[in-house]
Amino acid sequence: MKKILAFVMAAMMIIGMTACSGGANYTENNTEFIIGVSGPLTGGAAVYGVAVQNSAQMAVDEINAAGGLNGVMFKFIATDDTHDATKVAANYASMLEGGMQVSLGTVTTGPGLEYSKLSAEDNVFFLTPSASGDKIPEFDNGYQMCFADGNQGKVAAEYVNSLGLTEIGVFYKSDDAYSNGIFEQFKENLDPSIATVETVFTGEASDFSSQISTLKDCSFIFMPIYYQPASIFMTQAKGIIADNAVYYGCDGFDGLAGQFEDFSVIPQEVSMLSHFDSNATEGAAAEFVAKYTEKFGTDTLNQFGASAYDCIYAIYNAMNAAIEAGETIDVTISASELCEILKAQFNGGFTYSGVTGNDISWDESGYVAKGAVKYVLKEAN
Secondary structure, three states, X not given: OHHHHHHHHHHHHHHHHHHOOOHHHHHHHOOOEEEEEEEOOOOOOHHHHHHHHHHHXXXXXXXXXXXXXXXXXXXXXXXXXXXXXXXXXXXXXXXXXXXXXXXXXXXXXXXXHHHHHHHHHHOOOEEEOOOOOOOOXXXXXXXXXXXXXXXXXXXXXXXXXXXXXXXXXXXXXXXXXXXXXXXXXXXXXXXXXXXXXXXXXXXXXXXXXXXXXXXXXXXXXXXXXXHHHHHHHHHHHEOOEOOOOEEEEOHHHXXXXXXXXXXXXXXXXXXXXXXXXXXXXXXXHHHHHHHHHHHHOOOOOOHHHHHHHHHHHHHHHHHHHHHHOOOOOOOOOOHHHHHHHHHHHHOOOOEEEEOOEEEEEEOOOOOEEXXXXXXXXXXXX
């Protein structure tokens, strides 16, 4: 009986030690600063996750080649959540146990809402490149490099308000946090004199004949959705929606051109709200495009990756700024300690200029402040 009791007690001690061996303790063995992210590396949204993985790793490689942070190198860990929020907890735990000290959060919004709660419990700083939900930075450890959905909706509405239209069409996914969030803010900020013809879909719908019929007389269609259903809609709408109509989306349209062997089969103009111009011929954006395409080609070149590249450099620059201000950041720093240092920077006037904007700034809301432009993916035929 004593042997059994001793065995049980020993097992309980081992379990207790394991339960306490989270990221804060693992950093004692770190020899590199570790940055993690959860994103869709496989599945229908993989073009976003792969772009983030490629771009973040490229930035880390450049920083390490230049000597790292005071001689200490960085390590980047990407985990696959297939755009499924139920996989986030396991990904987060594995990265934290692997010594993660700072994070890019998640690539997409649904998983990001779960990640936000988990990281807040451990006080892990994250700067997401592309999880744009308004509630992503709900807790004080979370920040966005991308526009929040509400901000995208607001800026998109301001653009539409300037066009002199009296009626527009809207096609969105009502059961998706990303799509619905943008639409709500868009509608709230749209000039009330502009009538809207609204159509929705849910789930994995792939037949949009009804929605296309409803929107067939609209000359401007706002589509705050991801590129997969957008490509299906545009293909099915050929010959029904007028050729001179305009399709206008947000950052979910990134990757859209890759869905068509010949994008010219879509006669309409296709444009989007963006903070990155993949056709840039000068400046930081052009340099990023040249480096990325040389290493990875053009199939996954999009603003999700450009934003991830900026995230890595913004975190690195903020760490440097903190050191210059007198903070001590060594390789064994805990995630929570580093979070407090980075929050002080991001809430205290720190700015960053890079691929997706100049003089980018943040405040305690976690939302980013930078300029946005209309980016034309293809001109009308």
